Amino acid sequence: DGGITQSPKYLFRKEGQNVTLSCEQNLNHDAMYWYRQDPGQGLRLIYYSQIVNDFQKGDIAEGYSVSREKKESFPLTVTSAQKNPTAFYLCASRGSMETQYFGPGTRLLVL
């Protein structure tokens, strides 16, 4: 069953703590994306990767970091430098000549 999975569904972060959101896809897609969505707002691009071992900053990369060591995986770390991390985080992937497919999302809350 092909698709994109994100975990966990809900994540709680304490002040000053780094947390990592998981994104895995088995669609054999080269490109992967991380978006942030705040209530009533559209999607804002955090980071994206077009190929393994390469990634580019999006519009709101400050306070976040990513890695792309494997084609299937694109984890996002929300660092302590991100002062307002509470949001809904969406991962997507895309293959050549295909549109974007989105995961179910992770909701991050600050304790």
Add this chain to the structure above:
Amino acid sequence: LAKTTQPISMDSYEGQEVNITCSHNNIATNDYITWYQQFPSQGPRFIIQGYKTKVTNEVASLFIPADRKSSTLSLPRVSLSDTAVYYCLVGDDRGSTLGRLYFGRGTQLTVWP
């Protein structure tokens, strides 16, 4: 860096046809026009995509005039379950280039009984 403009919200009643127009004055030659649907606390879902003229699938129709500077998503006979946010995107969504796409704020469609 918004490349599209669409209404923030629209209201309709069950059984009516809904048309959501998107403006994209600076669309590039290689850009496709793609619409996504998003329900609360879920990831966006692809609805339809087109390059020019008219495209129809089992869910919606997409009308694109010759100058391609705007497009209209048409949802026939909406139901309560069509209440969602609809995003219009322009970009090389299905090309060989796997770069970024631009999401705006979308249009909140509310269908009333």
